[in-house]
Amino acid sequence: MSQVFFEDVAEGLEIPELKKNCSTQQLVLWAAGSGDFYQIHYDKDFAQGTGLPGLIVHGALKHAFLGQLVHDWMGPKGELRKFGCSYRGMDYPNEDIRCRGVVTKKYTENGKNFVELDIWTENPAGKKTSPGTATVALPSKN
Amino acid sequence: MAEVFEVTDEVKAQYGVEGPPWTYEATTTSIRMYARGIGSVDPIHYDVDFAKSQGFRSIVAPLGYIGTPTFHPDTNDGTFGFPRRAGGGARLNLPTKGLLDGGTETEYLDYICAGDMLVETSSLADVRVRGNMVFVTNEAVYKNQESGKVVAKQRLTSIHIG
Amino acid sequence: MTTTNPSVITDEMRAIVGVEGAPATLEVERTNCRMFARSVGHADPIFYDVDAAKAAGYRDIVASPGFLGTPIFNPNRPPAGPAEMSGRGYSIPYKRVLNGGTEYEYFPENDVICAGDTITVRGKIAGFEETTGSIGPMLITKRETTYTNQDGKVVAKMYGTTIQY
Numbered sequence: 069m070s071q072v073f074f075e076d077v078a079e080g081l082e083i084p085e086l087k088k089n090c091s092t093q094q095l096v097l098w099a100a101g102s103g104d105f106y107q108i109h110y111d112k113d114f115a116q117g118t119g120l121p122g123l124i125v126h127g128a129l130k131h132a133f134l135g136q137l138v139h140d141w142m143g144p145k146g147e148l149r150k151f152g153c154s155y156r157g158m159d160y161p162n163e164d165i166r167c168r169g170v171v172t173k174k175y176t177e178n179g180k181n182f183v184e185l186d187i188w189t190e191n192p193a194g195k196k197t198s199p200g201t202a203t204v205a206l207p208s209k210n
Numbered sequence: 211m212a213e214v215f216e217v218t219d220e221v222k223a224q225y226g227v228e229g230p231p232w233t234y235e236a237t238t239t240s241i242r243m244y245a246r247g248i249g250s251v252d253p254i255h256y257d258v259d260f261a262k263s264q265g266f267r268s269i270v271a272p273l274g275y276i277g278t279p280t281f282h283p284d285t286n287d288g289t290f291g292f293p294r295r296a297g298g299g300a301r302l303n304l305p306t307k308g309l310l311d312g313g314t315e316t317e318y319l320d321y322i323c324a325g326d327m328l329v330e331t332s333s334l335a336d337v338r339v340r341g342n343m344v345f346v347t348n349e350a351v352y353k354n355q356e357s358g359k360v361v362a363k364q365r366l367t368s369i370h371i372g
Numbered sequence: 373m374t375t376t377n378p379s380v381i382t383d384e385m386r387a388i389v390g391v392e393g394a395p396a397t398l399e400v401e402r403t404n405c406r407m408f409a410r411s412v413g414h415a416d417p418i419f420y421d422v423d424a425a426k427a428a429g430y431r432d433i434v435a436s437p438g439f440l441g442t443p444i445f446n447p448n449r450p451p452a453g454p455a456e457m458s459g460r461g462y463s464i465p466y467k468r469v470l471n472g473g474t475e476y477e478y479f480p481e482n483d484v485i486c487a488g489d490t491i492t493v494r495g496k497i498a499g500f501e502e503t504t505g506s507i508g509p510m511l512i513t514k515r516e517t518t519y520t521n522q523d524g525k526v527v528a529k530m531y532g533t534t535i536q537y
Contacts, residue, residue, distance in 0.1 A: 088413070093289070100243075101404075101411025103442055127471055128438065132412045135437025139416065144428055148437055152475025152531065200473070205480075237401040239442045251447045281406045282420040288410075 071143035074181035074206040077171055083185065086137040086167040090125050095161060098129045125159040130167075130189045130198040137167040137187060138202045145207040151187065153200025159191055166190040169202065180205045214305045214372030215344040217337045221302060224334045231331045232293045234277030234352065238268065238324040244275040258324070268324035274316070276352055276362050277328050302337070304344055305372025312345055312367030320354070320361040327355040328362075335365065344370040377509040380464045381500050388462070389497050398441025398491040398519070402432070405487050408439040425486070435485040438476065440493075440519050440528055464511055464536060472512065472533030482525040490522045498531075510537040 095109045107114035108124060115123050131153055138151055159165050166189065173184040182205055189198040238258065245255035253260040254270050261269045271277070279292055286293050322328070332350035339345075345367055352362040402422070409419035417424035419436045426432070435441070478484075485491070495517040503510055512535055519528040 094411070094413075097411040101408040128474070129412070131474055132408075132436070132438040136412055136414055139414070139437055144418075147480045148478055149480070150475065150477045151437060152473060154473025154533070155471050200475070235403050237399075237403045238444075239399050239401050240403045242445045246445060246447065253446075253448060256444075256446045256448070278403050280402070280420075281410055282417070283410065283413075283415060 071145055072141060072206060073209045074174065074183070075209050077174055077183050077206065079171055079173060081171040083137070083141040083169040083171070086133065086140065088133050088165040088167060088189075089163065090129070090159075090161050090165065092123060092161050095123065095125065095129070098126055098132075102126070102128060102132075104128065120158075121160075123161050125161065125165070127155040127198065130155070130159065130165065131200075133165065133167045133189065134169075134187045134198065134200060134202070137169055138185070138204060141169070142204045142206065147205040149182070149203040149205055151200065151202035153187065153189075153198040155198055157191060157195050157197035159189065159197050164192055165197075172201075181208055182206075213339055214342050215302075215337070215339050215370070217339060221334075221337055224301070225336070226333050228331050228333045230295050231329050232295065233280045233355070234328040234330050235280060236271050236275070236277040236322050236324055236326045236328070240278050241269050241271050241275065241324050245272050248272060248274070261323070266321065266323055271322040271324075271326075273318075274314075276316070276322060276330075276364070277326065279330075302334075302346070304346065304370040305342075306370070308369075308371030310369040310371070312347075312369040314367075315365045317363045318361070319363070320359060322361055326361075328352045329355050342372045344372070346370060377502075377504065379502060380466070380509075380511055381502065382462065385462050385464075385500060389499055392494045392496045395492050395494045397444055398493055399444060400435055400439075400441040400485055400487055400489040400491060402487040404442045405433045405435050405439065409436040412436060412438075422487075430484060431486045431488065433487040435487070435489075440476075440485065440530070441489070441491045466511060466536040468537050470535040470537070472535045474533075475531045477529045477531070479526055479528065483521055483523065483527050485519075485521070485527050489527075491527070492520045494518050494520070505537075507537050510535050 099105050108118060108120060109126055112122055134153055135151055138148060168190060169185045169187040171183055172186050175182055182203060185202045187200050187202050188196040191197050242256055250272055255272050258268055281291055330350055330352050332348050335349045336347040347365055347367045350364040351360055353360050406420050414436050418428050418434045422433055425434055495515060498514040498516040501512040512533060515532040517530040518526060521527050
C-alpha cells in the first residue's frame with residue numbers, strides 16, 4: 069500500500085473512491101462480523117412486514133465502509149483519529165454504494181499533522197446516504 | 211447418459227495424499243458464537259469461570275466445532291471460509307451445478323477449549339459417482355499446535371451435483 | 373399560529389445525564405478481528421495476518437475501523453436490549469427511533485486495539501436535546517461510550533445520537 073504524506077494533501081482534494089455493492093451474502097457476512105442479527109437485513113418477508121420496501125444495508129456496515137475508505141487512503145503510517153457518519157438514507161443490496169471523501173482542512177498541532185475530511189456514501193441517484201467526517205494524522209516528508 | 215465424473219486411476223492416486231496444513235483457532239468468542247448458533251445454553255460453552263470450576267482450561271468447544279480456519283482474503287474461500295489449497299481433492303475437476311453437505315463423522319481424542327490453536331491436514335479418501343451426484347470424502351486430522359497431540363479426526367463428505 | 377410542544381425531558385432524565393452505567397467487557401480476538409475485516413471487505417493484511425501486523429509495528433492483528441470487540445454473550449443472563457432502547461428506567465411518549473449517527477474517536481497515542489485485548493466499556497448519556505423537524509417534535513439523545521483496554525488505557529470513544537419522534 070502506498071503512503072500519502074501531509075505535503076501531498078490540499079483542501080479540496082478528493083481521495084480515491086471505494087466502490088461497494090452489497091450482495092445479500094455480504095449482509096449475512098456483516099451480521100456475523102458485527103453480531104447484529106436484525107432480520108431486516110436478510111429476511112425479505114420480515115423487512116417488508118416492518119414497512120420497508122425490502123432488505124436494507126446496515127447503517128453500521130456503511131460506517132465501516134467509510135472506515136475502510138479512509139484506512140486504504142491514509143497508508144500504513146497514517147493514523148485514524150476520528151470517523152463517523154449519520155444515516156440519512158437507506159441503501160439496498162445489489163445497488164452501488166460509492167464511498168467518497170474530500171479534504172476540508174489541514175493543520176499542524178503539537179507537532180502532529182492533521183487532515184480533516186468530509187466522507188460519505190452515495191447511492192445511484194447521487195444522494196449522500198451516510199454523510200460524515202474523519203480526522204487523520206499523516207506523516208511528513210521532512 | 212455420460213457420467214458427470216469419472217473416478218480414474220489418476221483420481222485414485224490422490225487417495226491418502228496429505229495436502230498442506232492449515233491453522234484452525236478456537237477462541238472464547240468463536241466458541242460462544244457456535245454455541246449460540248446451535249441454541250445451547252450450557253454454561254460450559256459460555257462462562258470461563260464455570261468451565262474452569264469443572265476442570266477445563268477454558269470454555270469448551272461444542273461437539274461439531276473444531277475451530278475456525280484462519281482467514282485471509284487472498285487464501286480463503288469467500289463463501290465457505292475454508293483455505294483454497296492443494297490436496298484433499300481440491301484439484302479434482304468436479305461438477306459445479308450444486309453442492310450439498312453429505313455428512314460429517316468426528317472422532318474426538320481430547321477436548322477442544324478456547325485458546326487452542328489446531329493444525330489441520332487432510333487428504334482425499336474416496337470418490338463415488340451416483341447418477342448426477344459425486345460423493346467426495348475427505349479425511350482430516352487436527353493436532354493441537356502446542357502439544358502436537360491429535361485431538362480430532364474427521365471424515366467429511368461433500369456432494370457435487372452435475 | 374405556532375404551538376409549543378411540552379418538553380418530554382423530565383427531572384428523572386436530567387438526573388441521569390453524565391451517570392455511567394454498569395461496565396461491560398468486550399473481547400478482541402484474532403477470529404473476530406478477521407471476521408469483521410472480512411465482512412467489510414478489507415484487503416490490508418494487518419487485519420488478518422499476525423506476522424504482517426507485527427512487521428508493521430503492532431502487537432498482534434489490528435482491529436479494523438469500527439471494530440471495538442465482541443460483547444461476552446451469555447444466554448443465561450437477561451438481555452440488555454429493551455431497557456437500553458427506552459433509556460434507563462425512564463420512558464418517553466415517542467414511539468419511533470432513528471439512529472442519528474455514530475462517531476468513533478481513537479487514541480493511537482495511548483494504544484491501538486489489537487487481538488488479545490480485553491476492553492472495558494462504560495457508557496453514559498451525555499445529554500438530551502429537543503427540536504422540531506419535518507417529522508414533528510423530536511428528542512435527541514447523545515450517548516458517550518468509553519473503551520478502556522486491559523492496561524487501563526483509553527483506546528476509543530464512541531459518540532452516538534438517537535432520535536426519537
